Amino acid sequence: MNDPVNCAVVEAVNHMGHGMGLETIAEYVANATILEKVKSLGVDYAQGYEVAEPKPWILTD
Numbered sequence: 001m002n003d004p005v006n007c008a009v010v011e012a013v014n015h016m017g018h019g020m021g022l023e024t025i026a027e028y029v030a031n032a033t034i035l036e037k038v039k040s041l042g043v044d045y046a047q048g049y050e051v052a053e054p055k056p057w058i059l060t061d
């Protein structure tokens with residue numbers, strides 16, 4: 001969040017993906033501040049602890 005180079009990289013990759021007709025996913029979204037930032041950059045999806053806790057591949061009852 002505080003590194004302008006990292007933000008520029010995320011913005012550039014998101015722009016390239018959209019230019020290629022792809023949807024983009026932000027990984028490691030750990031808190032609400034990061035989630036709001038990736039939303040403001042136009043990223044389509046997010047994954048990480050702010051969105052949901054990790055789950056095992058095989059769910060058991």
